[in-house]
Amino acid sequence: MWSSSNSNSSFYSFFLTGIPGLDAAHVWLAILFTCVYMVALAGNCTILFVIGTDPSLHEPMYCFLSMLAITDLGLSLSTMPTVMDVFWANYREISFDACFAQGYFVHSFSFMESSVLLAMAFDRYVAICYPLRYSSILTSARIAKIGLAALCRCLLGVLPSLFLLRRLPFCRSHVLSHSYCLHQDLIKLACADITFNSLYSLVVVILVVVLDPVLIFFSYIMICKTIASIASPSERLKVLNNCLSHILAVLVLYIPMVGLSVVHRFGKHASPLVHILMANIYLLVPPVLNPIIYSIKTKQIRRGVLRLLTPRRIFFP
Structure with a gap:
């Protein structure tokens, strides 16, 4: 499986550990991971279906939500094959090139999620601070450019680290x-x-993991200033409620991401289970929770999901 003659050959492979010390429980862990993946896939596909089939949801906010759902699907699908192999089939070998490709997609999709959340923060900022200019600022062409810029930023930003590591x-x-x-x-x-x-990795992390939250935080400072000028307390509460789902999605992504970075850089003496737990939370929690958050907190999405899940009554004459 491993040779020392040429360590960069694509024929060589790495060995995935899984969860050390819990080999006997891998079957139960396989069931747990399968359920989690199925919830993530079903939830994000449902969000995409509801938005795609309801013309009233073809607005900038829901376009960004669709981008978030697609990113979450990519994040889940990029890790699911090897995780399922390890826990279901106890097959732990992964080829050299496949491992690098998987690492590339994992980090690209996680950084893409950060970029989409930044775009969603910009959407909330425009909607609250410049409501009369909302449709003229966030046109379909501009949304497409924002999405393309986020995609290029992540794919091209992570690519050099892949070649440097390769x-x-x-x-x-x-x-x-x-x-x-x-x-x-x-x-x-x-x-x-x-x-x-x-x-280079530190620069990428600063430009994404640090810069994006700072810009999101700054956008909410401007939003809070605008909300403070609203006289009615009920209107303030309504505006804050419209932002709550996005704030929760931001916390769901950045808390595990920062935790994983801290553990890898400063937790060298921590238990391996801590590293593994943080890595799995980092990848599995956002794709699972984001559809749930938006289905509960966004009335239009909640109505669409209920309409999808509620069987239609058929009346016969």
Whole structure:
């Protein structure tokens, strides 16, 4: 499975650990992970179907919500094959190139989710601070450009780190500590100078994990200033309620993302279970909770989901 003659050959493979110490419980974990993945896939597909089939939801806010659902689907599907292999079939080997490709898509989709949440914050800012200009600012063409810019930003931003990591020799070990491939996990196995890799990764993290929340926070400062000028307390509450689902989605993404980054950089002596738990929360929680949050907190989405789930009565003459 592993050879030392040429560590960068595409024929070589890594070994996925799964969850150390819980091998006997892998069947039960497989059931749990399968249920979680099914909830994520069903929830995001439902959001896309409801928005796509209801003409009244073809508005900027729901276009961004569709982008978020597509991103969550990509995040789930990028890890599901290897996770299912590990826990259902106990097949833990993954090829060198497949592992790098998986790591690329995992980080691209997670950064894409951050970019979409930033775009949704801009949408809320325009809707609340400039309601009369909302339709003229967020035109269909501009929404498409925002979506394309977010996609290029993430795909092209992560790509150099893939090439930088791909050129490194991996001769220390071939055992990864998770059930899927992460950049942070792979780079620990390199037996060469990783200073430039670490610096580039840090720059990307700052530009996404740090910059995006700062811009989102700034947008909500402006929103709060506008809300403060509204005389009626009921109107203030209504405006805040319209932002609540987005705020919850932001917390659902960034809390696990920051937690995982902190654990990998500063938790070298922490238990392996802590690393694995944070990695799984980081990838599984946002795709599962985002559809639930928007289905509960957004009246139009909730109405569409109930209409989809409620069987239609058939009357015979």
